[in-house]
Amino acid sequence: MAADADGGLPAPPLDEQGLPEVVDHVAVARLYGEPLFSLPTDLYIPPDALEVFLEAFQGPLDLLLYLIRKQNFNILDIPLADLTRQYLAYVDQIRKRNLELASEYLLMAAMLIEIKSRMLLPPKPSEDGQEPEDPRAELVRRLIEYEQMKLAAAGLDQLPLLGRDFMRVQVHSDPSLVVRHPDVTLADLREAWMDILKRARLHTHHTITREELSVREHMGIVLRTLQGQRFVEFADLFDVTRGTQVLVVTFIALLELGKEGLLDITQAEAFAPIYVRLAYRPA
Structure with a gap:
């Protein structure tokens, strides 16, 4: 059996009615009950028909915290250059698929770039003579608060939940089935x-005795x-x-x-x- 013009698999032989003959009695699929022995050449599969998400994040802060903890960065001394570079790489991936979802992540990316820019500029002297505040301080505070709330939520999720971990027992008693004996009066x-x-x-005897x-x-x-x-x-x-x-x-x-x-x-x-x-x- 010769190969086709495209160099692919050979087409199955046709019978007198123009239908493909069974080769090794194996069909790749059935369409309306008829066997298919090769995939259609005009079969179109959308590029986004199958997507696999290895990591799921609840928002920009969740992504930042993940990148920091994954690389063991000190949250009080964040290397903004490396962090921003990795963050933008992730935003670029989600922007190709969901621009609406990427909008809030882009806002956080702009904030990271602003903080990095402020760190590169010489600090402005304060009026009271104290050292100027670290531009990363507000971001660090938000990350610490978010991590505390995330750990608290995980702890609450571990508690037994009605309908998920246990069910409430309901006992119905029919008063008509309870046998109640009458009181002796x-x-x-x-x-x-x-x-x-x-x-x-x-x-009764007619004997009179004293007892x-x-x-x-x-x-x-x-x-x-x-x-x-x-x-x-x-x-x-x-x-x-x-x-x-x-x-x-x-x-x-x-x-x-x-x-x-x-x-x-x-x-x-x-x-x-x-x-x-x-x-x-x-x-």
């Missing part, structure tokens, strides 16, 4: 007590009964076989323990059985 205790009395009458009962003793019996138990039903704390007197003393003992905060009396819902447990006391 005196009326509920009275009804439970009346139920105990009704059950006690089923075991001295101690409320404190029955308080201890109740506490021992509840020891090691999570919940005990209210009715299970009463011994209905020992008569009404024992039931009354046991009930008074329960009331005294509840008054002293040693018992918790709970109910899962209205009209549900009443349960008793030892009160929880944190260590």
Whole structure:
């Protein structure tokens, strides 16, 4: 296969329909589904289609500070000749691409040239006899203030930022899903007590005896009964076989323990059985 007239790569052979035949079954691209085996000769790529910026500066002071720190210049004794030369070289590069962006950099370049010119001229004697101020003093002050603000901004940027480094946790609670048990009232205790009395009458004997009962003793019996138990039903704390007197003393003992905060009396819902447990006391 012969090369073309320009000395470039040979053109692929054409088939009967005038379309290029597949060479090694490799196409450089596809256009509307059709394979392209060589780049078009009239393909135009703008010169600024791809630009790479190795350094990004926020303004003229940022560029000056970069040049000073890069070459380890003493900021209090800036060699303006070398600095101005490098600065103008950078301005000339950005002026070719963006004249509007280069305008503020040109203003700083004019200030550098003015300062250098003032340094070349003999200083004017001051009226009070003191030494004249260094023409670079104002520029040095601005550079130092700018560097301090830049370091402070970098420090702030390192702090954790909401939405970038962490997210705020949001917890939604539906009050309708919270199960709240009804409180046990005196009326509920009275009804439970009346139920105990009704059950006690089923075991009533006609034996008349005299028995001295101690409320404190029955308080201890109740506490021992509840020891090691999570919940005990209210009715299970009463011994209905020992008569009404024992039931009354046991009930008074329960009331005294509840008054002293040693018992918790709970109910899962209205009209549900009443349960008793030892009160929880944190260590």
